[in-house]
Every structure is written in C-alpha cells, then in structure tokens.
Amino acid sequence: MGLPGSGLAKGLAVTLRTMTRRAHTAQYPDVQPELPPRTRGVIGLFEENCTVCMLCARECPDWCIYIDSHKETVPPAAPGGRERSRNVLDRFAIDFSLCMYCGICIEVCPFDALFWSPEFEYAETDIQDLVHERDKLREWMWTVPEPPALDPAAEEPKEVAAARKTAEKLAAQAEQEKQEQQEQQEKEGDA
C-alpha cells in the first residue's frame, strides 16, 4: 500500500519512462524489417538439385505443389553399358494461396532442392496470381541467406567429419607407403 496516492505517482512514472524510451513501431515500408535467418517468408526452388522424386508434393498437407515431368534416356556412359533413364522437370509450381507455410516439403526433400527464404513481399491483388512457377521460385533462391554459423561448441557437421576422416585415412596410407619405401631403400642400401 504505502503512501496514499503513491499508486497514482507510479502510474505517472511509468508513462513518463515509456516516453523516454524508443518507440516499438516498425516503419515497415520506409524501413525494411530485420528478419531472423530462418524466417518462413517464401519457398525457393533450387531446381538443379531436384530429381522429381515427388516427395514434397506427396507430403504437402495442402497439396499445393504441382510437379510435371518426363523421362529421358541417357546413352551409356561407357561403351557396352546399359542405357539410363533420367527425370526431367517440366513444371514446378507452388500455390501460395493454399500453402500454410508448414515447411514439410523443405524437411522431406532428400536432395536439398527446397529452401526457406525471408522474402515476403509477394502479395497479389488476384488470388490466382499466387501460383508461382519454377522460374519465380528459382529467382527466390537468390534471396535465401547463408545458413547461420554453428555454435562454437557444436558437434562437427557430418559431411565435414566424413571428409576429414577420409582425408586422414588417405594421409595415413600415403605416410605408410612412404615409410615402406624408405625401409625398402634402406634394405637395398644395406644389401
């Protein structure tokens, strides 16, 4: 409780203190917002990585991903080999009027062909214009930020660990061969 009227004074102090602080207003069209690196703005397609496995389209809860493709046969790499068939992407479109930004397509993509981009200014006046085709999705790839750096104490990324292991193995092998060679030379010298 305290002194009578101390609550009134406290209220005045709160408003006065708030006035001296910076306002929270985001002046959006004038000042672009600073978005965190994992912002779910739009989905970008890195179509060079896409193998038309259709996993994204099948996992999409809204069925908002449209994929068309055809198969092409590739001549054998070595003479006498077998002909291979390859999927070629004809159409990749995402209907952003249906998309609920769950990100499952990005999670399931086994070949890292889909990415979140923080780009968010793609409003349209007609809902049908929100179906975006592969060229537009490919353009958005340029706005995908670099993945944030790992924590200093984080585990080594698997790819780096595997590569390092291979490199170490190769180095050890080369070392061993060198030693064996030296020993052989010494033996020859002794002889």
Place this chain on the structure above:
Amino acid sequence: MSDTLDVVLRLLAVFVAFLVLPLVVGQTEHKVMAHMQGRLGPMYAGGFHGWAQLVADGVKFAQKEDVVPAGADRRIFQMAPAVALLPYLLVLLAIPVGPGNAVGQTVDAGIFFVLAVMGVGVLGSLMAGWASANKFSLLGGIRTAGQLIAYELPMLLAAASVAMAAGTVSLPGIVDAFHWWWVPWQIVGAVVFFVAGLAELQRPPFDMPVADSEIIFGAYTEYTGLRFALFLLSEYAGIVVLCGLTTVLFLGGWHGPFGADGMGWLWTLLKTAVLAFVVIWLRVTYPRLREDQLQKLAWTVLIPLALAQIALTGVVKVVTQ
C-alpha cells in the same frame, strides 16, 4: 486612428493565438501520447514527423457532409459548436501574458469574467446533447450538466482564495501581487483549480460525458464535419485557456523563478506549455473515472480542500497584516 489600430492588432494577436495554440497542443498530444504508449504517432502528414497532421485533419473535416438529424432541434443543433468554442476566445482575450499592457483587453473584474464565461462553454455541450434527439447525446448532455454543477464550485472557491490573497480580482493585479512563496501557500488551491478545470473540459480521466466506449461520443455523437471539428477545437482551446489561467492565478504568470523576470511573456507561455503537457500526461496515465466516483471526488474531496485553502489563505492574510 492609433487607438483603432491598437485594438485591431490586439484582437488579431489574440485570434492568431486562439487558432495556433490549440493546434500546437493537439499535435503535442498526438506525439506525446504516442511515445508514452511506445508508438511514434503521425509520421507522414507534412513530411517531417507528421507536423501537419492536424491541418490534414482539418481539411478532412471540412470536406465531410454536414448532417443534421431529422428529429433534431435544427437551430440549436447548429449553434451549439459556436457556443462551445467562442467563450474560450473571449477568455483568451482577458488573460494577461506579459507585464504592462500585454493583454487583449484589461478587465477589472477579471476572475469573475473569466470564470463566468468559461462556464458558458459547457453550455455548448448541453445544447448539443439536448438538440441531437439521440439518447446517447442526451445522456452525455446530462452527465455534462452534472459535472458542470459539481466542478464549478471547487473551481470558484480555489480562484476566490487567490483573489483573497492578492486583494484584487483583476488578473494582471493578481500577477503583480505574486510572490514566490504563494506557490507553496496556494498549492492546494492550484491543484483543486487545475483538476476541476480538467473535469470541466471533460478531459480524461474526467471524460465520462463523452465516454466513447459507453455512450459513443456523448453530446457530439450526431455531429459530423466542420461542426464536430469545432467541438474538438474547443476542447483544445479549453486546455490552453485552463493552463493559461492556472499559470496566471497560481504560478505567477510572467514572473520567472528566483527573480528572473526578464523573459516576460515567454515565462507565461512556458508555464502554460508545461501545464498542457501535464494535461496530456494525465490523460495517458489514468483510466476514466466512473460517474459516481467523479461526483464523489468533487463533493467529498475537492470542495473541502478548496474550503480549507480559503481558510488557510484567510488566516495567513490576517496574521501577516
């Protein structure tokens, strides 16, 4: 000839002040209220931090259709904004801003004139409430009337205390008689006067008559366009007048602190501006008083305090003579 010119110049100066100062207060309210709520307030109109927001608002109001409800008392309905606004212009005429002759028109019985005319301003809301033929307007009007009756008394008593202390009812006379120790001596009266004035202007937290979340906008519900703008302007003109009067009566007008009287009318303006800031500050900070709390504050707190102030003034006056 020079007399005519003098009168014209004075009237012009008062009129310009009457048009400019309320807008300045209004713009300050926009900005101060916004920052007290962690916002920025108007930012676009006029280019630099929305300085022309109220001008833009004025243009908007002027463009709107002037609607008079079918059931309304037409003449009274249309006159009400003028009745609400003009008294403040008249009061501004009598407020002295600087030493010597820096006043629109010297009125010998200044306090009486000023308080009487300020009371007329509230009649505008009453007329609007009655003439609108709308139940919310009527409720607002009745609440206005109740508030006027409750708060006019402490305001008069507080002003009477200063008149007793100065031994004159002339506003320049009161400021001339001012000494610095009047501030602690009359502080209770000053608070009562200021609070009662706020209530009379129906400023939050005493805005029960216009409580927009309960009775839409009280007496102003049916008003549109320029007439509505005039009501808003009268509220801000009222703030200027109330702060100016409090400055003149209780804060020594053009006297600076510690004998620094050099700035003259600037002191008056500065004190008025500080008080106007306090008006805005109170509005942002406190929630609206309920109707019964509002009446209770006037009758059980302000009036006894004002009477006690008069008693104190009388005692000190008799002892020091």
